[in-house]
Amino acid sequence: MASEKNIKSKTKNVKYDPKSIELKWQSKWQQEAIYQPQLDSANSILASKDVSTEAKKSGKPYYNLMMFPYPSAEGLHVGSIYTFGGIDVYGRFQRMLGHEVFEPIGLDGYGIHSENHAIKTNTHPIDHAKRTEENFYRQLHAIGNSFAWDNKVETYNPDYYRWTQWIFVQLFKSGLAYRKSSAVNFCPSCMTVLSDEQVIDGQCERCNSVVEKKELEQWFFKITNYAERLLQNIETLDWTDKVRIAQRNWIGKKEGINITYPVEGMDETVTVFTTRPDTNYGATFIALAPEHKLALKITSKEQREVVKAYIEKSLHKSEIDRVAEGKEKTGAFTGAYAVNPLTGYKMPIWISDFVLGGFGTGALVGVPAHDKRDFQFAQKFGLDIIRVVKGTDGDQSAVTTIEQVQEEAGEMINSGFLNGMNIHDATHKMMNYIEDHKYGRREVSYHLRDWLISRQRYWGPPIPMIYCEDCATNGKSWFTTAEGHERLKIKDLGLKNPEKDLKSSILNLKSDMAGWYPEENLPVKLPYVKDFKPMGTGKSPLANYPEFYETNCPGCGKPARRETDVSDTFLDSAWYFLRYLATDLEHIPFPMPEERAKEFAGATKEEIDQAIKRQSFLPVTMYIGGAEHSVLHLLYARFVTMALHDMGYVPFEEPFSRFYAHGLIIKDGAKMSKSKGNIINPDDYIGKYGADTLRTYLLFLGPFNQGGDFRDTGVEGMNRFIKRVWTFFQNSQFSILNSQLSSESLKMMHEAIKGVTEDLEGLRFNTAIAKLMTWYNFLSKQERVSREELETYLQLFAPFAPHMTEELWESLGNPFSIHKSTWPSFDEKHLVKDTLTIAVQVNGKLRGTLAVAASDKDNRAMIEEKARAHTDVAKFLQTEPKKVIYVPGKILNFVV
RNA sequence: GCGGGCGUGGUGAAAUGGUAGACACGCAAGUUUUAGGAACUUGUGCCCAAAAGGUGUGGAGGUUCGAGUCCUCUCGCCCGCACCA
Numbered sequence: 001m002a003s004e005k006n007i008k009s010k011t012k013n014v015k016y017d018p019k020s021i022e023l024k025w026q027s028k029w030q031q032e033a034i035y036q037p038q039l040d041s042a043n044s045i046l047a048s049k050d051v052s053t054e055a056k057k058s059g060k061p062y063y064n065l066m067m068f069p070y071p072s073a074e075g076l077h078v079g080s081i082y083t084f085g086g087i088d089v090y091g092r093f094q095r096m097l098g099h100e101v102f103e104p105i106g107l108d109g110y111g112i113h114s115e116n117h118a119i120k121t122n123t124h125p126i127d128h129a130k131r132t133e134e135n136f137y138r139q140l141h142a143i144g145n146s147f148a149w150d151n152k153v154e155t156y157n158p159d160y161y162r163w164t165q166w167i168f169v170q171l172f173k174s175g176l177a178y179r180k181s182s183a184v185n186f187c188p189s190c191m192t193v194l195s196d197e198q199v200i201d202g203q204c205e206r207c208n209s210v211v212e213k214k215e216l217e218q219w220f221f222k223i224t225n226y227a228e229r230l231l232q233n234i235e236t237l238d239w240t241d242k243v244r245i246a247q248r249n250w251i252g253k254k255e256g257i258n259i260t261y262p263v264e265g266m267d268e269t270v271t272v273f274t275t276r277p278d279t280n281y282g283a284t285f286i287a288l289a290p291e292h293k294l295a296l297k298i299t300s301k302e303q304r305e306v307v308k309a310y311i312e313k314s315l316h317k318s319e320i321d322r323v324a325e326g327k328e329k330t331g332a333f334t335g336a337y338a339v340n341p342l343t344g345y346k347m348p349i350w351i352s353d354f355v356l357g358g359f360g361t362g363a364l365v366g367v368p369a370h371d372k373r374d375f376q377f378a379q380k381f382g383l384d385i386i387r388v389v390k391g392t393d394g395d396q397s398a399v400t401t402i403e404q405v406q407e408e409a410g411e412m413i414n415s416g417f418l419n420g421m422n423i424h425d426a427t428h429k430m431m432n433y434i435e436d437h438k439y440g441r442r443e444v445s446y447h448l449r450d451w452l453i454s455r456q457r458y459w460g461p462p463i464p465m466i467y468c469e470d471c472a473t474n475g476k477s478w479f480t481t482a483e484g485h486e487r488l489k490i491k492d493l494g495l496k497n498p499e500k501d502l503k504s505s506i507l508n509l510k511s512d513m514a515g516w517y518p519e520e521n522l523p524v525k526l527p528y529v530k531d532f533k534p535m536g537t538g539k540s541p542l543a544n545y546p547e548f549y550e551t552n553c554p555g556c557g558k559p560a561r562r563e564t565d566v567s568d569t570f571l572d573s574a575w576y577f578l579r580y581l582a583t584d585l586e587h588i589p590f591p592m593p594e595e596r597a598k599e600f601a602g603a604t605k606e607e608i609d610q611a612i613k614r615q616s617f618l619p620v621t622m623y624i625g626g627a628e629h630s631v632l633h634l635l636y637a638r639f640v641t642m643a644l645h646d647m648g649y650v651p652f653e654e655p656f657s658r659f660y661a662h663g664l665i666i667k668d669g670a671k672m673s674k675s676k677g678n679i680i681n682p683d684d685y686i687g688k689y690g691a692d693t694l695r696t697y698l699l700f701l702g703p704f705n706q707g708g709d710f711r712d713t714g715v716e717g718m719n720r721f722i723k724r725v726w727t728f729f730q731n732s733q734f735s736i737l738n739s740q741l742s743s744e745s746l747k748m749m750h751e752a753i754k755g756v757t758e759d760l761e762g763l764r765f766n767t768a769i770a771k772l773m774t775w776y777n778f779l780s781k782q783e784r785v786s787r788e789e790l791e792t793y794l795q796l797f798a799p800f801a802p803h804m805t806e807e808l809w810e811s812l813g814n815p816f817s818i819h820k821s822t823w824p825s826f827d828e829k830h831l832v833k834d835t836l837t838i839a840v841q842v843n844g845k846l847r848g849t850l851a852v853a854a855s856d857k858d859n860r861a862m863i864e865e866k867a868r869a870h871t872d873v874a875k876f877l878q879t880e881p882k883k884v885i886y887v888p889g890k891i892l893n894f895v896v
Numbered sequence: 897g898c899g900g901g902c903g904u905g906g907u908g909a910a911a912u913g914g915u916a917g918a919c920a921c922g923c924a925a926g927u928u929u930u931a932g933g934a935a936c937u938u939g940u941g942c943c944c945a946a947a948a949g950g951u952g953u954g955g956a957g958g959u960u961c962g963a964g965u966c967c968u969c970u971c972g973c974c975c976g977c978a979c980c981a
Contacts, residue, residue: 365981
């Protein structure tokens with residue numbers, strides 16, 4: 001007795017000291033490599049969708065991935081801790097369910113963001129990267145995630161970008177990378193070209209400068225070849241709906257028809273794209289985009305000056321000007337007319353900047369009565385307005401106000417053979433008519449454009465291409481080699497017309513085009529140059545260094561020139577999930593089938609073997625990241641994966657089976673940013689409260705897909721709770737009961753297990769934590785607790801507070817580690833609900849149902865008795881029920 | 897304009913169509929310590945002095961024995977895309 005008291009008082013003094021506990025376990029986990037999965041020998045019930053308990057317990061590979069962070073000098077963002085905390089909880093849960101969980105981490109260090117910071121702080125990006133890398137990995141260690149630290153990836157590491165360049169070459173060889181001159185988005189502040197996706201409201205995504213249009217020679221990836229498959233596959237993905245919809249909209253499929261009209265008095269035709277050919281009897285003008293090829297060609301002498309001036313003016317307008325000018329239409333008449341074969345109507349051809357050069361054919365046919373923009377245009381320039389659809393209110397009068405413009409529904413009038421039909425039937429009939437008469441062809445148009453991949457910057461992987469003037473003038477390139485010819489025969493590349501598409505890549509090889517690549521000598525290393533600042537001339541800083549760009553042609557051996565642009569960061573992040581599984585393979589980029597793995601020069605037998613085996617972890621089982629990457633990163637990663645699939649390198653088309661978009665952590669109602677001064681430094685909180693508290697607090701804040709507002713008082717509340725749990729476990733070790741649990745305790749335990757398990761499966765971390773708190777409140781009021789309850793409690797809590805629970809698990813004398821223990825299961829028989837639903841029958845007919853209170857102590861007879869006595873039942877029936885029938889499945893069925 | 901989502905206490909938020917507000921923050925009272933903080937107990941949607949009771953999920957209808965939840969309309973807010981033919 002005395003000795004027990006003694007120990008008790010001693011133990012009571014063990015204060016919760018997160019710092020020492022967390023350091024202790026982090027280094028022990030590292031030493032024992034408990035989070036390093038068996039990549040080569042994991043059970044490979046290959047990526048089956050079997051989620052039965054059997055499969056779960058069998059060591060099935062589970063690729064648990066988070067979007068890797070781009071390291072900034074400020075260090076890890078508290079938002080990243082939120083994401084990483086969330087996915088780590090999920091990963092630890094899956095591990096305890098018996099999966100072989102692979103949870104890697106790395107840094108997306110290339111790109112404008114890091115480069116700009118290096119410029120600002122006057123450090124070289126390479127040195128800057130080393131510094132931030134160290135800081136990031138230190139912070140990432142401190143949050144206690146179950147990372148597979150042996151499989152790190154940094155995009156700026158030559159071992160990595162060697163393969164990024166290799167992917168570029170593969171796309172080139174398949175005709176999916178090409179070079180062309182085009183008007184591209186140019187940010188005058190970042191001094192680089194931007195992709196369409198990086199332009200937001202006419203402004204640069206990063207610095208908000210107004211984006212200009214510039215005519216430059218650029219590399220593109222033919223993502224548009226995959227538009228249809230990228231769209232179709234969305235149906236098969238287990239992704240957040242919001243993201244699926246965003247992707248669908250971005251691809252923007254439109255089914256319509258291209259109609260070709262002859263230009264009067266000229267040997268020219270103009271082709272327009274429309275989804276509404278049904279209204280073609282009402283067509284009164286044609287409008288071309290300012291950049292349209294025919295714009296000047298068809299313009300009459302008299303109109304030449306006006307049109308020229310208009311085109312010049314509109315092409316110099318920035319996107320933002322076009323938006324700022326609102327809906328006020330502008331335009332210039334070319335003096336030419338196109339003839340509508342349906343009516344013989346002479347449609348004047350105008351140039352207007354409300355027509356987009358990049359959409360459809362860059363030309364439209366104007367039907368002012370049934371399109372608001374066409375109406376505004378016609379009204380401004382006094383063009384005819386012909387009604388061909390009745391208003392939904394039956395209005396058949398001339399259209400003179402914009403409110404009368406009927407766009408969506410109605411009955412056809414003034415339209416010859418279409419009269420009386422609804423617009424949808426009329427559309428089909430007209431399309432058939434046009435095709436039969438050879439006026440046009442059905443056409444599918446997409447909003448998606450080709451991926452502009454070159455960047456005139458320093459901090460990225462050099463594009464591994466070589467220009468040889470000699471070869472180019474002689475019509476030679478890689479495509480004229482035997483291997484190139486072989487590629488032409490590949491039919492399955494997502495190309496609409498492989499022969500034609502590939503040939504056009506070759507035919508486009510002019511003297512300034514790259515026809516060769518240095519495949520055997522990858523990587524093309526990014527040199528350490530002194531002056532790495534962007535020049536703003538449309539050329540990369542590397543163009544100042546002959547020692548970099550001077551080389552010899554792999555084809556003819558004569559002097560040649562390297563490409564000096566680097567590739568877009570999004571290419572780095574489009575395939576990193578593949579590399580994580582092969583960081584130790586020197587000669588093979590990622591897991592792949594044997595016949596492909598064998599092709600790599602220098603690949604050892606062992607490497608090939610590993611490349612084959614590790615396919616069992618692909619595709620990514622669970623991917624978590626920000627919704628802000630809905631279109632950019634996720635679409636690019638899908639495209640690259642699909643292209644690699646078509647080349648036979650990966651057996652799947654889609655990289656991420658399941659994607660979950662988490663919310664954002666904000667501070668005082670605003671996004672955290674340096675300029676607002678509301679940045680949260682996680683180090684401060686980890687130092688003060690420990691990682692366990694910070695993780696649990698962030699996840700308790702609100703639903704995981706919604707994020708939440710960071711508040712100090714909330715962190716303290718969570719810290720109080722964790723300390724309470726700690727103290728409770730310290731003290732309760734002397735009141736452990738090994739005998740049977742009370743039925744109340746059993747019920748609480750099983751409800752907690754069931755609730756937490758379901759919540760974790762659905763990533764509802766906040767409610768899972770609430771359940772743990774409820775159960776704690778119950779346990780702490782018990783005089784005695786059982787060992788089973790304590791252990792189960794720790795197991796449920798383990799994913800959230802991995803260090804503290806590990807420590808307490810050990811103090812209970814359990815084997816290392818709690819994170820390798822088996823997730824507790826619940827027993828349905830303890831889960832009797834408090835309320836039962838009872839069906840009320842009168843003379844054998846269902847009259848309704850009522851809720852009756854019951855507890856787990858109640859047996860069948862008692863429940864029946866309770867139901868009979870229930871006041872609501874009596875009230876409802878206006879008499880007491882005579883007979884109560886028990887129906888399995890927790891429903892009571894009783895009769896009067 | 898198109899697409900998606902949301903609306904519940906002072907706050908963050910819970911609720912397979914079945915006792916609305918779990919859990920936490922905050923607040924209040926008390927206990928203890930006392931310099932302060934911390935810890936512990938109790939209370940806390942609103943109305944009423946309290947109890948009894950009433951009322952209550954933006955608003956109006958509807959389906960249902962029963963609606964925060966499903967349907968229709970309406971108001972308000974947020975996010976994404978946008979002169980896309």
